[in-house]
Amino acid sequence: MTDNKETKKSTSQSKKKSAAKAAKRRKKKQQQRIIIIGAVVLIVAVCAVLFNVLAGNKVYDKSNPRSADLTTTTLTEMVENTSKEAEKGPEKTSGKTVYITIDDGPSKYTDQMLKILEKYNAKATFFMINGNMKAYPQQVKNIANSTSTAGFHSVTHDVKQLYKAPDAAKKEFDQCSKTYTDITGKTSKVIRIPFGSKPYTTQASYDNMVAAGYKIWDWNVDTNDWRGNAAQIMNVVKTYGNGHNVIILMHEKPQTLEAFDALVKYYADNGYEFAAVGQNEKPKNFWLQNLSLN
Ligand SMILES: [Zn+2]
CATH class of the missing domain: 3.20.20.370 (Glycoside hydrolase/deacetylase)
Structure with a gap:
């Protein structure tokens, strides 16, 4: 009986021990999961910030809107660029x-x-x-x-x-x-x-x-x-x-x-x-007085 009691006692003790161990393991796993999730969240956040920086500021060169890369230009800037193009009109020549x-x-x-x-x-x-x-x-x-x-x-x-x-x-x-x-x-x-x-x-x-x-x-x-x-x-x-x-x-x-x-x-x-004189071009002569140099 004593032996039995002892055995029972020891069994219940070992059960308690293993339960505690299992709880510890679960806690550890939970902590690991939190760390992993935290790391993923952090990586995603860093990526998002980097992407915003790249898309928002890197490529758009205000001094030269024509060089802006459309694939990484934000919508606002695209609208801004388009209006600038419209203001600029055709490429200017010397006009001479x-x-x-x-x-x-x-x-x-x-x-x-x-x-x-x-x-x-x-x-x-x-x-x-x-x-x-x-x-x-x-x-x-x-x-x-x-x-x-x-x-x-x-x-x-x-x-x-x-x-x-x-x-x-x-x-x-x-x-x-x-x-x-x-x-x-x-x-x-x-x-x-x-x-x-x-x-x-x-x-x-x-x-x-x-x-x-x-x-x-x-x-x-x-x-x-x-x-x-x-x-x-x-x-x-x-x-x-x-x-x-x-x-x-x-x-x-x-x-x-x-x-x-x-x-x-x-x-x-x-x-x-x-320029060579065109056959259908309005002539310039002393009678028409349209020979101004400028
Ligand atoms: Zn002559």
Whole structure:
């Protein structure tokens, strides 16, 4: 019995002990779970904070809204960027244009001028004399096939002949037109009157040319290249050849060719857009008084 009692006692004691151990284990497990949950919560919190920082501030560069990466830009900032884009409008250019105009050709210098224009991705307008078109038909074709514009510059280049009758000048340009079409199969209505449309051109003569559809172009920068050297030509360009709407007058002369590369480069380097006179463009001349440099 005693033994039994002892045994019973010891059994109940060991039961109590194992129950206490189990409770301890449960408590430990619970503590571990809390620690794990705490750690997970902490990691999630840290990740959330990091994500917010990245999304909210990192990529968005206020100085350059165009560089903002849309995938990490917040909605507010996207709206802000969009409104900034709208305010900015199209990309701004310098707004400066130069029409290089070359009279009295074509000549043995034409091809070299075309080559220099091509080098700078530039274009010009060539006002050609009838007899020179006949003498240099290949150069006429080369102009017609380039990005430059072919225009006419009379037959006689003589004020006395041009204005001997109200329709004399118009007839000279008709003759140029025919020669040009015979050589190239193309047409042009762009003209420059020798010595300009003022003061020699009479009202009747002017009206006849306009009625025939000719577009009369003068200039606002005269290089005086026909009587200067290359350095003097460049001096004129740098002193007077600036403005937002330059129409520069030159001729097919050796000294002009000598200055030509530097001249085209000057306008390219100064942000000018090169323009060739368009067939449907409103002309600029002394009669219309629309030759302002700016
Ligand atoms: Zn001329």
